[in-house]
Amino acid sequence: MVKAVVVCCEKIRDRICIGCARCFKALSLKAGKFGEFDNVEIVAWTSCGGCPGLVVPKLNNLNLVLKQIGVEYDVVFIASCIVKAVKTGYCNIDLEKLAKDVEEEIGKRVIVGTKPPEI
Ligand code: SF4
Numbered sequence: 001m002v003k004a005v006v007v008c009c010e011k012i013r014d015r016i017c018i019g020c021a022r023c024f025k026a027l028s029l030k031a032g033k034f035g036e037f038d039n040v041e042i043v044a045w046t047s048c049g050g051c052p053g054l055v056v057p058k059l060n061n062l063n064l065v066l067k068q069i070g071v072e073y074d075v076v077f078i079a080s081c082i083v084k085a086v087k088t089g090y091c092n093i094d095l096e097k098l099a100k101d102v103e104e105e106i107g108k109r110v111i112v113g114t115k116p117p118e119i
Pocket residue numbers: 006007008009012013014017019020021022023024079080081082114115
């Protein structure tokens with residue numbers, strides 16, 4: 001079992017991809033990138049903070065809150081909406097660099113993507 005934080009696109013979450021129902025379904029089915037683990041427990045679900053995508057500072061602040069309430073996690077999922085925003089929506093986030101930055105600066109394993117395209 002892995003404990004995880006999901007980071008999604010501020011512009012897509014709950015505007016185009018309503019209620020994050022797609023990723024919740026993928027999580028329950030262990031589909032897409034969630035299927036890489038036996039079990040995934042999501043401890044926090046947050047956004048990139050809006051354009052231009054302040055993921056590392058957002059995670060630093062989230063970590064302060066999680067520490068306060070005694071919650072730990074192992075993995076950061078960069079949600080499929082961020083991947084979509086990069087590929088089709090002119091988002092300037094460099095996914096490879098973001099993954100490297102999160103791993104180096106936050107010290108967590110990064111998985112790029114969450115739900116599969118069919119969900
Ligand atoms: S791809 Fe997943 S995390 Fe992103 S907005 Fe849709 S359901 Fe939410």
